[in-house]
Structures are given as structure tokens and as C-alpha cells.
Amino acid sequence: MALSTAFTDLLGVPHPIVLAPMGGSAGGALAAAVSRGGGLGLVGAGTGDPGWLDRELTIVASNTDQPWGVGFLTWGVTLDAVERALAYRPRAVLFSFGDPSPFLAPVRRSGATVIVQVTTIDEARLAVGIGADVIVAQGTEAGGHGARHGRSTLPFVPAVVDLAGPVPVLAAGGIADGRGVAAALALGAAGALIGTRFQATVESLVDPRAAQAIVDGRGEDTVRNGVLDIVRGSAWPSRYTSRTLGHPHLDRWRGREDELPGNTEARQSYEDDKAAGVIPALPIWAGEAVDLVTDRPSAAELVARIAHDAESVLHRLVQPR
Amino acid sequence: MALSTAFTDLLGVPHPIVLAPMGGSAGGALAAAVSRGGGLGLVGAGTGDPGWLDRELTIVASNTDQPWGVGFLTWGVTLDAVERALAYRPRAVLFSFGDPSPFLAPVRRSGATVIVQVTTIDEARLAVGIGADVIVAQGTEAGGHGARHGRSTLPFVPAVVDLAGPVPVLAAGGIADGRGVAAALALGAAGALIGTRFQATVESLVDPRAAQAIVDGRGEDTVRNGVLDIVRGSAWPSRYTSRTLGHPHLDRWRGREDELPGNTEARQSYEDDKAAGVIPALPIWAGEAVDLVTDRPSAAELVARIAHDAESVLHRLVQPR
Numbered sequence: 001m002a003l004s005t006a007f008t009d010l011l012g013v014p015h016p017i018v019l020a021p022m023g024g025s026a027g028g029a030l031a032a033a034v035s036r037g038g039g040l041g042l043v044g045a046g047t048g049d050p051g052w053l054d055r056e057l058t059i060v061a062s063n064t065d066q067p068w069g070v071g072f073l074t075w076g077v078t079l080d081a082v083e084r085a086l087a088y089r090p091r092a093v094l095f096s097f098g099d100p101s102p103f104l105a106p107v108r109r110s111g112a113t114v115i116v117q118v119t120t121i122d123e124a125r126l127a128v129g130i131g132a133d134v135i136v137a138q139g140t141e142a143g144g145h146g147a148r149h150g151r152s153t154l155p156f157v158p159a160v161v162d163l164a165g166p167v168p169v170l171a172a173g174g175i176a177d178g179r180g181v182a183a184a185l186a187l188g189a190a191g192a193l194i195g196t197r198f199q200a201t202v203e204s205l206v207d208p209r210a211a212q213a214i215v216d217g218r219g220e221d222t223v224r225n226g227v228l229d230i231v232r233g234s235a236w237p238s239r240y241t242s243r244t245l246g247h248p249h250l251d252r253w254r255g256r257e258d259e260l261p262g263n264t265e266a267r268q269s270y271e272d273d274k275a276a277g278v279i280p281a282l283p284i285w286a287g288e289a290v291d292l293v294t295d296r297p298s299a300a301e302l303v304a305r306i307a308h309d310a311e312s313v314l315h316r317l318v319q320p321r
Numbered sequence: 322m323a324l325s326t327a328f329t330d331l332l333g334v335p336h337p338i339v340l341a342p343m344g345g346s347a348g349g350a351l352a353a354a355v356s357r358g359g360g361l362g363l364v365g366a367g368t369g370d371p372g373w374l375d376r377e378l379t380i381v382a383s384n385t386d387q388p389w390g391v392g393f394l395t396w397g398v399t400l401d402a403v404e405r406a407l408a409y410r411p412r413a414v415l416f417s418f419g420d421p422s423p424f425l426a427p428v429r430r431s432g433a434t435v436i437v438q439v440t441t442i443d444e445a446r447l448a449v450g451i452g453a454d455v456i457v458a459q460g461t462e463a464g465g466h467g468a469r470h471g472r473s474t475l476p477f478v479p480a481v482v483d484l485a486g487p488v489p490v491l492a493a494g495g496i497a498d499g500r501g502v503a504a505a506l507a508l509g510a511a512g513a514l515i516g517t518r519f520q521a522t523v524e525s526l527v528d529p530r531a532a533q534a535i536v537d538g539r540g541e542d543t544v545r546n547g548v549l550d551i552v553r554g555s556a557w558p559s560r561y562t563s564r565t566l567g568h569p570h571l572d573r574w575r576g577r578e579d580e581l582p583g584n585t586e587a588r589q590s591y592e593d594d595k596a597a598g599v600i601p602a603l604p605i606w607a608g609e610a611v612d613l614v615t616d617r618p619s620a621a622e623l624v625a626r627i628a629h630d631a632e633s634v635l636h637r638l639v640q641p642r
Binding site for chain 1: 324325441442460461462472473474475476477479480483494495496497498500501503504505506507508509539540541608609610612613632634635636638639642
């Protein structure tokens with residue numbers, strides 16, 4: 001019994017489960033563990049810092065012989081960084097948040113699968129147009145960055161599936177267990193991309209206190225906001241916001257985000273609090289599915305558990321009661 | 322082959338599909354058609370206008386011999402209205418948006434099933450505490466009214482299921498076809514409550530132009546807003562907002578909602594535009610799943626179609642490929 005889909009066929013992985021390439025937390029060890037567990041591990045390379053890339057891609061390549069991949073932030077990555085990553089022979093390259101057209105040629109030459117993450121129907125149309133091999137439809141309940149005015153996963157995924165035709169679609173946002181993966185497949189997706197859940201694993205690069213906050217956190221404590229990007233001086237374009245757990249500087253600027261750009265005092269106050277240890281070094285990115293995260297297992301075990309639960313859920317539903 | 326669940330067992334209906342009791346559009350004819358189709362039709366009685374109640378409940382009771390029910394807005398209904406409805410012998414009574422405790426005794430005496438719709442985990446906990454027979458977990462992608470700061474359906478439903486224990490949970494928000502119902506069941510729900518989709522049916526009480534706008538509308542055109550309640554002088558408490566299609570008065574006040582309360586000019590301008598026929602008589606309430614609404618069938622046929630598609634989706638997923 002296994003949930004094979006157009007995605008598992010295309011990538012040659014046993015389970016339709018993909019690690020979201022979360023910058024900073026999806027390092028080589030986590031990606032390798034997800035791939036060893038039968039999913040597809042994607043290293044979160046962000047804009048592609050060369051030192052980080054070399055270190056983490058060496059780790060992933062030497063810790064699994066299963067397919068793995070790497071994900072970039074399209075708005076900030078360079079062709080150099082993409083080519084640097086391709087030297088490590090990833091099976092797939094995911095581009096999020098922006099038009100990836102300038103980076104596709106070398107990826108295609110390498111034979112890697114092109115995965116494009118989208119947050120709107122227009123972006124999905126663009127992804128189909130440029131010939132994405134796989135499309136990720138990300139809902140606004142996702143942790144970390146996403147569209148400022150996003151869609152919810154449940155109605156967004158089937159709309160993208162209808163548009164994408166034969167191109168396999170992965171559902172992202174709000175999925176943390178076997179029920180969510182089963183629901184994604186029911187919606188017509190060929191798999192699920194999972195982020196927040198994998199932060200609370202032993203292989204994740206997040207600070208153990210952040211992992212514990214995710215285990216303890218509640219969905220209603222998560223807030224999609226642009227505030228924390230501004231006060232920490234992040235390079236993220238303002239059309240993207242991020243869903244995080246609560247934060248003192250979020251409370252301070254709630255409803256007044258438009259007063260923030262260029263506010264040097266707000267920026268300094270954040271740096272001061274960080275230096276004093278009053279706030280964590282980074283916001284804690286978490287999606288609404290944080291309610292469903294209650295432990296911190298190894299990622300390979302977690303993939304197997306999620307896949308098993310998804311299969312059980314679906315088989316139970318079609319059995320006579 | 323049929324998708325029987327704890328909900329279909331409890332209510333004695335063939336399909337785990339429930340008509341959302343949309344005030345004004347879910348009248349007796351639509352509720353009766355949904356029940357004849359094998360779902361549970363709920364008449365949308367709002368705050369319980371006696372003349373409307375008598376008319377629509379007479380229609381539903383005389384147009385189906387299958388179980389049907391009625392839904393009220395908890396913040397505005399009276400005990401008189403609830404008792405008036407109970408005289409028509411509904412099989413179920415749904416309460417949305419507020420603490421229904423004051424209204425439960427007569428419903429229980431009548432033998433009707435108590436359904437409570439919730440939008441937050443705290444409300445779900447309250448619903449379990451007061452002994453709701455069925456809980457509806459409504460996500461923010463739903464059309465019409467809901468929590469101002471709501472949750473998305475995909476991660477919210479399993480969190481409510483985990484909390485509700487043996488109490489059957491229905492998923493609401495973002496569901497418009499068989500894939501959505503199948504996903505709801507995969508999430509652990511015992512069925513789905515569907516609104517927007519049923520507005521585009523021949524039995525719906527909405528203006529045909531509104532039904533056409535729903536057929537034509539796109540999910541990204543829907544906006545959760547408090548603006549249209551304020552400018553039309555609605556009695557809805559401000560802690561609830563509604564998701565509607567675009568509207569000229571929404572554009573006018575975007576980002577300036579806090580200037581609206583008590584603004585008599587805004588209110589007069591809306592009334593003037595309504596009188597002149599420049600804007601429709603009512604906002605067009607629509608959820609994000611409007612993307613999936615492409616025709617205007619009869620509601621009984623639609624229930625059968627959705628149920629069939631949900632079953633097919635689930636069976637296909639567990640078949641070897």
C-alpha cells in the first residue's frame with residue numbers, strides 16, 4: 001500500500017511528501033533525513049549565500065542516496081548561485097516568489113525537475129506558461145513568507161489543479177499530518193509541501209527554543225505580518241509578508257505598519273532588544289497547522305508516520321462502516 | 322457505495338453534505354431541494370423574522386419528506402423565533418456567531434439536533450462544553466459572514482476534530498465540489514457545510530444577476546471586509562466581517578474602514594447608489610471557492626453530483642495506479 005501519484009512517479013520517491021525549503025531551518029541534514037524517509041527533501045538556500053550552499057549541499061549529498069533538491073527565493077537569487085547548487089546534482093530545484101524564467105535554462109540542462117511555487121492564480125498561469133514541471137500552490141495559512149494578500153489552501157489548490165492540466169500540483173500551507181496530506185490528494189494535488197511541521201524535528205537547524213515554541217504554539221497565535229521584516233531590516237520585498245508566532249515588536253506596531261518604513265528608531269529598538277536577549281535572534285515562522293505539532297521526532301520517522309497516516313485515512317474512508 | 326459518517330448516521334441522511342443556512346438565499350425551496358437530493362437542507366432564518374420564517378418553513382416542510390433544518394444568527398435571534406421555528410418540526414437547528422446557550426432547552430425538548438458553528442478554537446471548546454450534537458468549523462475563506470480574524474479551513478478542521486472527540490465536526494469554508502467534500506472527510510470531518518456553491522442553483526433566492534456573478538467570479542476577487550456592513554447600516558456586530566465579491570463602495574473605503582462608523586455621508590451615498598440602481602440591492606456574498614462554481618444546476622442534482630464526485634475521488638486514491 002502506497003500513495004503513488006504523478007509527482008512520486010516523476011521524482012522517483014516513495015511518498016508524496018516534500019520538505020518546504022525553509023531558509024535557515026531546512027539545511028542539508030534535514031533535507032537528507034526527509035529524503036531517506038521517502039519524501040523529497042529540499043534544502044532552503046534562500047538567496048544562495050555561497051558558503052552556506054557549499055556546506056549544506058555537501059551535507060545533504062553525503063547523507064542520502066535518495067533524490068533531494070534545493071529551493072531558492074526568486075527575487076534575490078543569482079544565476080551564479082543556481083549554477084553553484086547544480087554542481088551538487090540536485091534532483092529538483094524549486095523557485096518561490098518571483099518570475100524564475102531567467103534561471104531555468106541551466107536547471108533544465110542539468111536534467112533537474114523545475115518546481116515553481118505560486119500564491120495566486122496569475123502566478124500559476126505564469127508557471128504553466130514557462131513550463132514548470134511541478135507547481136506548488138501555497139495558501140496563506142502557511143508559515144513563513146507568502147503573498148501579502150494570499151489565498152487559503154483548500155479552495156486554492158483545486159483551482160490551480162484545474163488550471164495546470166497535466167502538470168502535477170503540490171499543496172502547501174496548513175498541512176502537518178497524514179490528514180492534511182490525504183486532504184491535499186483529495187483536492188487533486190499530487191502531494192504536499194510541508195514546512196512548519198519539519199521545523200520541530202531533531203535535524204532542523206532552528207534553535208531548540210524555537211522548535212519548542214512551535215510544539216507549544218497555537219494556530220490562533222500565528223499572524224501574517226510585514227512588521228517583523230521591516231523592523232529587522234530584512235531584504236524581503238513588501239509584497240510578501242510572513243506568518244510568525246506572536247512577538248513583542250508585533251504587538252508594538254499592530255495596525256500601524258504604515259508608520260514603519262524608514263523608521264530608524266523602530267529598527268534600532270529591535271536590534272537593541274536582540275542584543276539584550278529580550279527577543280529571539282529571529283522571528284519564529286509558523287503556519288496555522290502549528291496546532292497539530294505536538295512532538296519533535298526525527299524527520300525520517302516523521303515522513304513515514306505522515307505517509308502511513310495519510311494512507312490509513314483514505315483507506316478507512318472507502319471501507320464500509 | 323456511499324460516504325456514511327457519524328453525521329449521516331446521526332441525521333439519517335444519505336450524503337455528508339449540508340446546505341449553509343445563508344440568510345436570504347437559503348429559503349425553503351433550496352433547503353427542500355438539498356434534502357431531496359440526499360443532503361441536509363438548512364433554511365437561513367437570520368435573526369428570525371416571523372413572516373419570513375412562516376413562509377419559508379411552510380415551503381420546506383411541504384416540499385420534502387426528508388430531514389431538514391433551520392439556522393439562526395445567535396447574536397440576534399430571540400427565543401420566540403426559535404420556538405416558532407420548532408413548531409415546523411425541523412430535524413436540526415444550527416446556531417452561528419455567538420453563545421447559543423439561552424436557546425438550547427426548547428431545541429433539545431423538541432428532539433432536534435443542535436448544531437453549533439464555530440470560527441475559533443475557543444468557540445469550539447464552548448460548543449463542546451454546552452453539549453453541541455454537531456460542530457461546524459468555519460474557515461475564513463467562507464463566503465458571507467465569519468470571524469474578523471478567522472482561521473483557514475484546512476488546518477482549522479483537524480484542530481477542532483482533535484478537540485471535539487466523539488462530536489461530529491463539519492467543515493465549512495472553501496468547499497464547492499466533490500474534491501472539497503473528500504478533503505473535508507480526509508481531515509477527519511464527518512461532512513461539509515456548503516454555502517456559496519448553492520447560491521448558484523435554480524432554487525436559490527438570490528437575484529439571478531448575483532447568481533451569475535458567482536458563476537463568473539474569481540476567488541481572488543473576494544474580500545473579507547466590514548465595510549459593506551457599515552455603509553448599508555447592517556445590524557451585524559463588528560467582530561464579524563463578511564467575504565463578498567468586489568463592490569464600488571469597497572473600493573472607496575479600502576484601508577479606511579476606521580473612518581466609517583458614524584459616517585452618515587457614507588451611509589447616505591450607499592442608499593443613493595442603491596436607489597439609483599448603480600449598485601445591487603445587497604452585497605454579493607461569495608467564498609474563495611467561487612472559482613469552482615461554473616454553472617447553475619438544480620440543488621438536488623448538485624448534491625448528487627458532489628456526493629458522487631467525492632466518492633469517486635476517494636476510491637481513485639486508494640486504487641493501485
